[in-house]
Structures are given as C-alpha cells and as structure tokens.
Amino acid sequence: MAMALALGGGQDxxxxxKVAEVALRALLCGLGALAAALVATDTQTRTFFSLQKKASxxxxxxxxxxxxxxxVAAGYSLLxxxxxxxxxxxxxxxxxxxxxxxxxxxxxVFSCDQALAYVLLAAVAxxxxxxxxxxxxQPELQWMGICALYGAFCRQAGAxxxxxxxxxxxxxxxAFLSAFNLFRLYGSGGTKS
Amino acid sequence: MAMALALGGGQDxxxxxKVAEVALRALLCGLGALAAALVATDTQTRTFFSLQKKASxxxxxxxxxxxxxxxVAAGYSLLxxxxxxxxxxxxxxxxxxxxxxxxxxxxxVFSCDQALAYVLLAAVAxxxxxxxxxxxxQPELQWMGICALYGAFCRQAGAxxxxxxxxxxxxxxxAFLSAFNLFRLYGSGGTKS
Numbered sequence: 391m392a393m394a395l396a397l398g399g400g401q402d403x404x405x406x407x408k409v410a411e412v413a414l415r416a417l418l419c420g421l422g423a424l425a426a427a428l429v430a431t432d433t434q435t436r437t438f439f440s441l442q443k444k445a446s447x448x449x450x451x452x453x454x455x456x457x458x459x460x461x462v463a464a465g466y467s468l469l470x471x472x473x474x475x476x477x478x479x480x481x482x483x484x485x486x487x488x489x490x491x492x493x494x495x496x497x498x499v500f501s502c503d504q505a506l507a508y509v510l511l512a513a514v515a516x517x518x519x520x521x522x523x524x525x526x527x528q529p530e531l532q533w534m535g536i537c538a539l540y541g542a543f544c545r546q547a548g549a550x551x552x553x554x555x556x557x558x559x560x561x562x563x564x565a566f567l568s569a570f571n572l573f574r575l576y577g578s579g580g581t582k583s
Numbered sequence: 584m585a586m587a588l589a590l591g592g593g594q595d596x597x598x599x600x601k602v603a604e605v606a607l608r609a610l611l612c613g614l615g616a617l618a619a620a621l622v623a624t625d626t627q628t629r630t631f632f633s634l635q636k637k638a639s640x641x642x643x644x645x646x647x648x649x650x651x652x653x654x655v656a657a658g659y660s661l662l663x664x665x666x667x668x669x670x671x672x673x674x675x676x677x678x679x680x681x682x683x684x685x686x687x688x689x690x691x692v693f694s695c696d697q698a699l700a701y702v703l704l705a706a707v708a709x710x711x712x713x714x715x716x717x718x719x720x721q722p723e724l725q726w727m728g729i730c731a732l733y734g735a736f737c738r739q740a741g742a743x744x745x746x747x748x749x750x751x752x753x754x755x756x757x758a759f760l761s762a763f764n765l766f767r768l769y770g771s772g773g774t775k776s
Binding site for chain 2: 449450451452504507508511512513514515516517518519520522523528530532533534562566569570572573574575576577
C-alpha cells in the first residue's frame with residue numbers, strides 16, 4: 391500500500407520509480423555475484439581414517455542451479471545497467487521514443503525481469519530444500535545430514551543462500567516495477583476519474 | 584507479444600482479460616485441488632523380510648509444503664470465483680466503483696495473486712528438487728534413491744507434481760493479468776500518443 395501511495399503523483403512518481411529501478415538492479419547485480427561466488431568457491435576436504443573426502447557444491451544439483459541462476463541474474467542486471475547508462479533510460483522505461491518501439495522494449499524488459507524473478511526464486515527454493523535435508527538429514531529415508539562432518543562447508547553455503555534470498559526479493563521488487571512500467575502504457579487515464 | 588497485441592483494443596480487451604481471468608482461476612482451482620489430493624493420498628507399504636515399511640508424502644517436508652501450497656491455491660481461487668459471482672466482477676477488476684476503493688481492491692487482489700504465484704512456484708521447485716533426489720539418489724552423500732523400492736508411490740507423486748507444475752503456470756499467468764488490471768489504473772493515457 392505504501393507503494394500505491396508512492397506511485398500516486400505523475401512526474402515525481404516516474405522519477406522515483408526510475409531511481410528505485412537503478413538501485414534494485416545494482417543491488418541485484420552485487421548480491422547475485424556475491425551469492426554465486428560464495429557457493430561456487432565452497433569446498434571442504436576432510437580426512438577420515440586416512441581416507442580423504444571432499445564436499446563440493448557440485449554434489450548437489452540444486453546448488454549448481456542456484457549458482458547458475460545467481461550468475462545470470464548478476465550478468466543480466468549489469469547489462470541492464472549498462473543499457474540504461476548508454477541509452478539514457480529508453481531501454482528500461484520503454485518510453486524513449488513513445489509508441490510502438492518503446493512498448494516493444496517494455497515488453498522485452500518486462501518478460502526478462504519476470505522470468506528472472508521466477509527462476510531465481512525457484513532456484514532459491516530448491517537450494518533451501520536441499521540445504522535443509524543436508525543439514526538435518528531425512529531419517530525416514532536413511533539419508534544422513536552432512537553438516538556435522540562438513541561444518542565450514544555448510545556455513546559458507548548458508549551465507550551464499552542467505553545472499554541469494556535477498557537477491558530473490560530484489561528480483562521480485564524489480565518484476566513489480568517493470569510490470570508497472572509496462573502496464574501503465576495500457577492505461578486509459580484511470581487516474582483522472 | 585501475442586498478449587501485447589491481444590491487450591490492444593479498449594472495451595474488447597477488457598472483456599477478454601475478464602474471461603481469461605475467470606478461466607485461469609477455475610483451472611487453478613481444479614488443478615490445485617487435484618495436485619493436493621494426488622500427493623496427500625500417496626502412500627505405499629512394502630514388506631521386506633517380514634518387516635513392513637511405509638512410504639508417505641510426509642516423509643519429505645517439500646511434499647508437505649507442496650500439498651499446503653496447492654490446497655491454498657485451490658481455496659483462494661474458489662473464494663475469488665465466488666467473490667466474482669457475487670460482486671459482479673468489482674472484486675477482480677478493481678473498477679467496480681471507480682477511484683479509491685476499486686484501486687485498493689485491485690492492490691489487494693494483485694498482492695494475493697503475486698504471493699500465490701511465487702509461493703506455488705517455490706513449492707513446486709522444492710518438491711521437484713526433492714523428487715529428483717528421491718528418484719536418482721545422491722551417491723556423493725550416500726543417499727539412495729527410493730523409487731526402485733516404492734514404484735507406485737513415485738508414479739503417483741510424479742502425477743501430482745506434473746499437475747502442480749501446470750497449476751503454477753496458471754498462477755503465473757494470473758499474476759500477469761492482475762498486474763495488468765492494477766497498473767493500467769496508473770496509466771496517463773500512454774496508449775493515445
């Protein structure tokens with residue numbers, strides 16, 4: 391509802407939306423890169439009775455998916471920020487030249503932002519699920535938890551996951567903003583009634 | 584882009600959006616209930632050397648989350664359909680009485696639809712992750728697959744998951760439609776330029 395009020399006032403609202411969009415994209419870029427780096431560099435080797443065993447994020451497909459999704463989110467946000475710097479905002483607001491081309495661009499940005507939010511959130515959910523099982527085990531299925539053995543590994547993965555959760559929330563907010571940017575182009579002046 | 588074209592033409596577009604919305608809510612209601620029922624009734628008991636063992640969806644927290652999310656999706660869609668029948672569409676389009684109250688309702692429907700889409704998708708992703716591990720096992724962590732032992736259980740869970748995936752897609756489309764319904768209220772007549 392705060393957003394509803396914030397979006398109320400014409401030119402001023404448009405500027406606020408633009409600033410929020412740039413800030414969110416920068417945040418998403420940083421957090422995505424950090425999450426991917428934290429999880430991707432996460433390994434721990436332990437020796438059990440002269441037998442070396444290594445835990446790596448690639449042992450769990452969900453973590454690989456998370457690294458990929460976070461890296462894509464960071465790269466995409468960087469591209470969008472670059473396009474915004476070069477194109478002076480036309481790319482993101484879809485209002486650069488008014489009418490057809492602007493609207494097509496808005497649809498493009500909207501689709502990418504929505505897809506990113508859903509994919510990142512799905513990756514975070516899958517990784518969270520895998521992490522809970524890795525931490526607690528699943529005794530009904532005779533799956534044992536691994537965090538008692540690989541403590542440092544689990545702590546770093548946890549930090550990466552927490553970062554990815556915040557990145558996911560930023561992606562969701564961005565998806566709202568680009569939906570706002572697109573669909574108000576279809577408005578029939580409802581604000582004035 | 585097909586959606587962009589379909590949304591182009593005023594009154595006619597508004598009617599199309601309403602019909603699509605009702606159809607999607609009905610679909611989500613049916614699929615959500617079916618997915619919840621398929622997974623929640625999924626058990627299999629097998630005897631190994633006079634030892635009875637039972638597989639149940641409650642063995643995996645991700646499946647419990649999926650059942651909850653699918654049931655909530657079905658119930659919420661039913662409520663929305665009922666509100667639409669009684670309220671003559673004011674509830675869903677947010678244009679029932681023009682201005683403040685309609686817009687507040689639109690924000691309410693929008694928030695619920697978005698939350699539903701994200702939660703349902705997260706539940707589906709977590710359940711998919713759990714199912715892949717349950718089917719293939721995770722040899723690196725000494726977790727064994729269970730589908731070789733509990734075939735019927737896995738097949739029914741798979742059917743429930745497939746239904747939930749389609750329900751998730753319907754929820755995503757609904758989230759688009761309610762974003763469209765809300766944000767065009769903020770339009771400044773961009774269509775006419």
